Structures are given as C-alpha cells and as structure tokens.
Amino acid sequence: MATVKAVHYINQFFGQIGGEEKADIKPFKQDGPVGPGTALQKAFGSEIEIVGTIICGDTYFNENIEKATQEILDLISGYKPQILIAGPAFNAGRYGMACGAVCAAVAERFSIPVITGMYEENPGADLYRKQVYIVKTGNSAAKMREAISAMSKLALKLARGEELGTPEEEGYLEKGIRVNIVHKERGSARAVEMLIKKLKGEPYQTEYPMPSFSRVTPRPPIKDLKHAKIALVTSGGIVPKGNPDRIEASSATHFGRYDITGIEDLTPETFQTAHGGYDPVYANQDPDRVLPVDVMRQLEKEGIIGSLHNIYYATVGNGTSVANAQKYAHAIGLELAKENIDGIILTST
Amino acid sequence: MKLEIGNIFVKDVRFGERTEVKDNIVYINKAELLDAIADKRLHYRDIHIVRPGESVRLCPVKDVLEPRVKVEGPGNVFPGILGASTIVGQGRTHVLKGMAVITVGHIVGFQEGIIDMTGPGAEYTPFSQTINLVIDCEKAGDINQHEHEEAVRLAGLKATRYVAEAARDVVPDEIITYETKPIPQQFDEYPDLPKVAYVYMLQSQGLLHDTYVYGVDAKKILPTFMFPTEVMDGAIVSGNCVSACDKNTTYHHLNNPIIHDLYEHHGKDLNFIGVVITNENVTLADKVRSSDFCAKLVQYLGVDGVIINEEGFGNPDTDLIMNCKKIENLGIKTVLITDEYAGRDGASQSLADADKLADAVVSVGNANQLIVLPPMDKVIGFDEAANVIAGGFANSKKEDGSVEVEIQSIIGATNELGFNRMGAIGK
Numbered sequence: 001m002a003t004v005k006a007v008h009y010i011n012q013f014f015g016q017i018g019g020e021e022k023a024d025i026k027p028f029k030q031d032g033p034v035g036p037g038t039a040l041q042k043a044f045g046s047e048i049e050i051v052g053t054i055i056c057g058d059t060y061f062n063e064n065i066e067k068a069t070q071e072i073l074d075l076i077s078g079y080k081p082q083i084l085i086a087g088p089a090f091n092a093g094r095y096g097m098a099c100g101a102v103c104a105a106v107a108e109r110f111s112i113p114v115i116t117g118m119y120e121e122n123p124g125a126d127l128y129r130k131q132v133y134i135v136k137t138g139n140s141a142a143k144m145r146e147a148i149s150a151m152s153k154l155a156l157k158l159a160r161g162e163e164l165g166t167p168e169e170e171g172y173l174e175k176g177i178r179v180n181i182v183h184k185e186r187g188s189a190r191a192v193e194m195l196i197k198k199l200k201g202e203p204y205q206t207e208y209p210m211p212s213f214s215r216v217t218p219r220p221p222i223k224d225l226k227h228a229k230i231a232l233v234t235s236g237g238i239v240p241k242g243n244p245d246r247i248e249a250s251s252a253t254h255f256g257r258y259d260i261t262g263i264e265d266l267t268p269e270t271f272q273t274a275h276g277g278y279d280p281v282y283a284n285q286d287p288d289r290v291l292p293v294d295v296m297r298q299l300e301k302e303g304i305i306g307s308l309h310n311i312y313y314a315t316v317g318n319g320t321s322v323a324n325a326q327k328y329a330h331a332i333g334l335e336l337a338k339e340n341i342d343g344i345i346l347t348s349t
Numbered sequence: 350m351k352l353e354i355g356n357i358f359v360k361d362v363r364f365g366e367r368t369e370v371k372d373n374i375v376y377i378n379k380a381e382l383l384d385a386i387a388d389k390r391l392h393y394r395d396i397h398i399v400r401p402g403e404s405v406r407l408c409p410v411k412d413v414l415e416p417r418v419k420v421e422g423p424g425n426v427f428p429g430i431l432g433a434s435t436i437v438g439q440g441r442t443h444v445l446k447g448m449a450v451i452t453v454g455h456i457v458g459f460q461e462g463i464i465d466m467t468g469p470g471a472e473y474t475p476f477s478q479t480i481n482l483v484i485d486c487e488k489a490g491d492i493n494q495h496e497h498e499e500a501v502r503l504a505g506l507k508a509t510r511y512v513a514e515a516a517r518d519v520v521p522d523e524i525i526t527y528e529t530k531p532i533p534q535q536f537d538e539y540p541d542l543p544k545v546a547y548v549y550m551l552q553s554q555g556l557l558h559d560t561y562v563y564g565v566d567a568k569k570i571l572p573t574f575m576f577p578t579e580v581m582d583g584a585i586v587s588g589n590c591v592s593a594c595d596k597n598t599t600y601h602h603l604n605n606p607i608i609h610d611l612y613e614h615h616g617k618d619l620n621f622i623g624v625v626i627t628n629e630n631v632t633l634a635d636k637v638r639s640s641d642f643c644a645k646l647v648q649y650l651g652v653d654g655v656i657i658n659e660e661g662f663g664n665p666d667t668d669l670i671m672n673c674k675k676i677e678n679l680g681i682k683t684v685l686i687t688d689e690y691a692g693r694d695g696a697s698q699s700l701a702d703a704d705k706l707a708d709a710v711v712s713v714g715n716a717n718q719l720i721v722l723p724p725m726d727k728v729i730g731f732d733e734a735a736n737v738i739a740g741g742f743a744n745s746k747k748e749d750g751s752v753e754v755e756i757q758s759i760i761g762a763t764n765e766l767g768f769n770r771m772g773a774i775g776k
Binding site: 164174175177178179182183188191194195199204209211248250251276277278317318320321322 | 658690713
C-alpha cells in the first residue's frame with residue numbers, strides 16, 4: 001500500500017520552541033515529525049508518513065486568525081498532504097481554537113481528511129466539532145499517550161477511507177450528522193427497554209438529544225400600513241399551474257419566485273399547490289386559500305395597504321429540513337430587502 | 350379482555366378454483382375476489398401475487414393489510430367499516446401470517462410509496478418479506494380524490510375480508526393469548542411492577558391523512574381508552590396517504606409492535622395497563638385540547654410511565670411534544686418514538702418541535718436519506734409516480750427504470766411504531 005502523506009500542526013510549546021514567552025512566533029515549517037509527531041509517526045508505522053510539521057505560536061494565531069490561517073495554508077500546500085493532523089490540544093483554549101481553525105481551513109481548501117484531539121470542554125471543541133473530527137482527550141498533556149493512541153487509530157481509518165463506527169466506538173466528539181444504522185432490536189423493543197430503565201432510575205441514552213431551537217424576535221408593527229409595500233411568501237407550495245420549477249412535494253430543494261403583476265385572483269386554471277403534506281383538493285379549488293392574492297389586491301384597492309409586491313416566493317415546507325428552510329428564508333429575505341419591502345405575510349398550509 | 354390469536358403460517362399464495370387454505374397454501378379464486386370488491390368507482394386492472402426475492406416494484410402503494418377473521422367472540426374484523434361497530438378484541442381471531450394484501454394503482458395523494466421485492470430497497474420495507482396479493486386498480490369515471498381514497502380503502506378491506514374468510518376453519522399453527530384486565534384487577538395482578546400505558550397517536554391531519562377508529566374519522570374523536578387487543582382485531586384502519594415511510598398501514602396497526610413488546614414484558618418488568626388513543630389535528634385549539642385530554646386520561650389510568658408514538662412528521666411533531674410535556678409535568682415518565690428529517694446530508698435538526706422534557710427518544714431513522722433503487726423486471730402500478738410522491742423529485746425515475754428517491758418514499762421505512770430495526774444516530 002502506498003504511504004499516505006501527512007502534515008502535523010502543533011503550537012510553539014509542543015514544537016519545542018518555548019512556552020508563553022514564545023507564543024507570538026509566526027508559523028514556520030519543519031520537515032518530518034516534531035514533538036508529539038514522533039509518537040504519532042511510530043503509531044502510524046509505514047502507512048502514514050508525517051512529511052512536515054507546521055509550528056505556530058498560540059498568541060500569534062489567535063490575534064491574527066485570518067492572516068495566520070493563510071500563512072499556514074501556504075506552508076502546508078508545499079507538502080501536498082493527503083491528511084492533516086493537529087494537536088492534541090488537551091484543554092489549552094487558544095491551542096484548541098488554532099487546531100480547530102487550521103483543520104477546518106485545510107478541509108475546505110484541500111478537501112482532505114483532517115483530525116485533531118482535545119478535551120471536550122476546550123472552547124475549540126464546541127466551535128469546530130461539526131466540521132472536524134475531534135478525538136476526545138484528557139485535559140492535560142499527562143494524557144498524551146492515550147491521546148496519541150486514539151488519534152492515530154482514527155487517522156489510519158480516515159487515511160484508508162474506512163467507514164467509521166459510532167463516535168463512542170471511535171472516540172471522537174459527535175459531529176451532529178444523523179446517520180441511519182440497523183440496531184439489534186426493533187424500535188418498539190428499544191422504547192420498552194428505555195422506559196423500563198427510566199422507570200427504575202437507571203441510566204439510559206436517548207437516541208435523539210433534543211436540539212435547542214433558535215427563536216425569532218418579532219419585528220415592531222408597521223406604523224404606516226397605508227403606504228406599506230407588502231410581499232407574500234409561502235411554504236404552502238402555491239405555484240403556477242404545471243409547477244414550472246418542479247418544486248418537490250416533500251423535501252423541497254429550492255424555492256420559486258413568481259410574478260403576479262396584474263393578477264387579481266388565483267384560479268384553478270392558473271395556479272395549484274405542489275405541496276404533498278396536506279389535502280390538495282381545497283388549495284387547488286382556490287389557491288387564494290393558501291396564498292391570499294385576492295384579498296391583498298382588495299386591500300390594495302381600498303387603500304388599507306400601500307401596495308402588494310408583484311413577486312411572490314413559494315416553497316414546500318413538507319419534510320424540508322430546518323437547515324434548508326433557513327437557507328431559503330435567508331435568500332428570499334435578501335432579495336426582498338433590496339425591494340424596500342415594509343412587511344411580509346408568511347403563509348403555511 | 351382476552352384474545353387468542355391463531356396464526357396460520359402461509360407458505361404460498363396461488364390462484365385456484367376455490368378460495369381455501371390447504372396445507373398452509375392460500376388458494377384464491379380471482380373471479381370471486383373481483384366480485385367481492387366490485388365498486389363502480391374503480392376499474393381493476395389486475396390482481397397479482399408477488400413473492401419475496403422477485404424482481405418486482407409496486408408503486409404507488411396505498412395500503413397494506415393482513416387477512417384476519419374473527420372465529421369466536423363478538424364482532425368482526427374492521428368493525429364499524431365492514432359491519433357494525435361491535436366492540437372487538439376478545440375470543441379468537443385467525444391470521445394468515447406471512448401474507449399481505451396490498452392496494453396499488455393510480456395515485457390518490459402525493460404520499461403513497463414504493464415496495465421493492467428485492468434489491469437495496471427491499472431492506473427498508475417489511476413487505477418485501479411477505480407474500481403479497483396485489484390489487485391493482487384505477488379510478489373509473491370522474492371521482493375526486495376523497496372518493497378515490499375511500500374506494501381504494503374499501504377495496505383493500507373487502508379483499509382482505511374475502512381472503513381471511515378462508516382461514517376460518519383452519520387449525521392454526523400457533524395460538525398466542527393476550528389479556529388485559531379491568532384496571533383494578535390489572536393493578537392487583539402485579540402490584541410491585543411499574544404500571545405502563547401506551548399513548549397511540551393517530552394521523553388525522555385531514556382528508557387523505559386520516560385514520561378510522563371503529564369507522565369514526567379519528568380527527569373527530571376526543572382521546573379515549575382502548576384495550577390493546579381491540580387493535581389486533583382491526584379497530585384502527587389506515588385511510589391515509591401520509592408519507593410512505595412513516596404512515597402506519599393497516600397491517601402495522603393490526604401488528605402494532607409497541608403493543609406486542611409491552612405484552613412481552615407484561616408481568617416480568619412492567620404491568621401493561623392499556624392504550625390511550627389520540628389524534629393529530631391541524632388546528633392549535635385541537636392540538637391543545639387533544640393533548641390536554643390525552644394527559645388527563647393517562648393520569649386517570651394511574652400509570653407510572655408511557656410510550657408515545659408519532660405518526661407522520663412536521664406538523665404532528667407539535668402534538669408529540671405537547672403530549673410529552675403535559676404527561677411529564679404530571680410526574681409520569683415518557684419515552685417517545687419518532688423518525689427524523691435531518692436533511693439528505695443528515696446535518697439539520699430533525700424535528701419541527703422540541704422540548705428538554707423529551708429526554709428519552711427512540712429514533713427510527715432519517716427519512717431524507719437518498720437511495721437508488723435499481724430497475725426491476727416488472728412494475729405493478731405506475732412508477733412515474735416516483736417523480737411526484739413525497740420523497741421523490743423531478744426525474745426520480747430514470748430512463749433505465751431505476752428510481753432515485755429519499756427512503757421517505759418506501760412503505761414503512763421509518764415506521765414510528767418501531768416496526769423495524771433501523772435508527773438514526775449522531776456521528
């Protein structure tokens with residue numbers, strides 16, 4: 001098997017340059033492994049070769065994040081590595097931030113596997129665990145041997161392109177990616193077992209830790225509705241007849257923008273719903289039931305609102321992930337912000 | 350209430366001159382069956398028998414059912430829809446185990462699904478493992494979606510009743526007895542074991558998203574009590590076209606695994622007291638009322654813990670969380686079963702509602718996961734439907750006959766009664 005080329009990132013202390021007094025040194029490279037890199041190299045055998053080490057002062061990195069990251073990327077690119085290893089940083093906060101940032105930047109720039117190690121409470125862990133494999137380590141360098149062992153195992157698996165087991169099995173901090181697996185027991189049996197443990201007060205593990213939801217603070221009310229320009233945005237799937245943008249019935253991958261200039265009323269001949277999450281009969285009979293163009297036009301005529309924006313936006317909320325919904329909302333929001341919209345009516349289903 | 354389930358293990362299903370069960374082989378007279386399900390609103394294209402391992406795709410599938418016949422005790426299977434709404438759940442019921450009746454045909458709603466009898470898709474659906482009698486029908490004449498849904502639902506139920514009748518006088522291969530007693534006796538029977546109930550959430554978001562209880566549309570019910578054995582006799586029937594992966598087909602209701610697994614532990618490490626059924630209506634007022642009533646009934650039962658399952662996703666996530674919060678706030682422990690919509694990359698949060706009291710959740714999988722289903726030799730139904738059913742997208746169906754969809758489109762893939770072994774974990 002061909003040897004995989006690795007670059008190792010460490011700070012001034014583990015780079016054997018010095019302690020806090022040397023923390024402001026700029027990044028530089030040194031061929032081959034240095035400090036903890038020698039132990040890693042030993043664990044790698046001939047499968048992975050650490051061809052170079054990048055050493056950077058923690059203070060320098062954290063005070064010049066963008067510049068330092070760029071300098072480090074430039075130093076790394078010369079080695080053409082196939083994997084990057086950073087740290088372990090244990091509970092050193094600035095070192096952890098640097099390891100996480102370097103890993104994330106390298107993954108993005110070079111599209112290679114990256115791995116670091118740190119203590120779970122290191123601030124770098126919280127910030128970068130979603131993007132980077134972070135092996136759980138002890139909180140100080142006294143746990144170096146265990147950290148090297150765990151990191152080298154995971155690095156070898158990544159280098160070989162092997163499928164990883166669960167975060168517990170592999171010893172890394174969960175990245176928050178939901179992956180389907182097959183359990184030993186069916187879901188109902190797992191639920192009964194979990195309930196028995198919960199009733200007995202024994203430890204059990206939920207299979208889906210609840211997320212914390214972001215809440216949106218409502219905007220202050222519109223003071224002058226008579227002159228306000230109002231836009232319509234819907235997740236109820238109202239689209240021109242024939243669904244020209246092919247918005248999916250569920251798990252929408254995009255949204256559509258449609259011109260309603262001169263349209264007073266949505267009719268079954270001209271509009272329909274693409275939404276697969278509710279009974280479409282009534283929405284198709286009269287699409288205004290979901291996207292109230294008729295009422296808005298009336299309000300416009302009566303002078304209750306200034307005007308109705310002539311473009312409306314539509315997607316399908318059914319089964320669409322929260323992350324995608326946020327992405328569409330952001331894009332729609334940016335477009336509407338350019339049009340000097342005063343208010344938006346959001347309709348669902 | 351005590352029910353004996355007499356399972357007859359079906360080795361094969363074949364067409365024959367007489368409809369009968371002989372040596373564990375079910376023979377069906379096709380013409381008689383067609384007579385039994387005749388409906389002027391439907392045109393039957395054909396009736397097929399498909400077996401595990403065959404290169405066959407069924408799409409779009411509306412419902413899956415299991416032939417059961419009441420041989421002793423009051424009432425008949427599917428009460429309130431076929432026959433009077435006599436209370437069922439006692440006596441003896443014969444089951445043709447290992448076969449299913451499946452309705453396929455013109456799509457009724459977006460949310461019908463796919464069953465592959467072989468290949469990678471087969472691993473996601475339990476109905477690749479059953480011998481299936483497939484009713485392939487389309488609507489005759491100008492009927493709307495609601496009538497179409499009702500016609501196909503009745504066709505499935507009647508076909509199932511017709512086939513099940515053949516099991517009436519057969520000696521079952523095994524008999525399993527399930528019993529739940531009136532509350533005071535049930536409490537006394539295992540005084541030292543924790544008392545557990547099951548909160549059974551039924552999809553009731555609207556027409557095409559309906560479930561029937563003794564023939565009553567579940568969105569019109571207030572939460573109520575049930576003996577677990579009533580469910581085994583068809584007290585609950587699927588009338589819905591909610592996403593294929595997490596709609597409970599009638600087969601799932603008849604074989605509700607939560608009820609089975611609670612009975613499995615009954616008298617060993619818990620005391621299974623009974624079932625509270627509730628709905629998942631769309632208005633906030635309904636959600637608040639139903640979850641209030643649901644929590645009240647659970648409190649009234651005097652149990653220590655409950656299992657709550659959701660049916661569907663998104664909107665009913667709210668009902669799930671309301672039920673959980675209100676029951677936990679009464680000091681009663683909950684375990685929830687749900688599936689996830691974490692995006693195709695698995696990186697999104699999975700539910701539309703959440704609460705920290707929901708600290709014991711079983712995940713039955715991420716429904717957004719993509720899968721490519723290779724071409725099959727035979728398609729029953731209209732596989733172009735893959736482009737529009739929930740979980741499909743434009744060009745889901747490829748020229749070579751393969752289909753790329755989210756597993757959301759596969760019947761029963763992420764069944765929230767916990768019928769399968771799949772689950773999602775964090776990586």
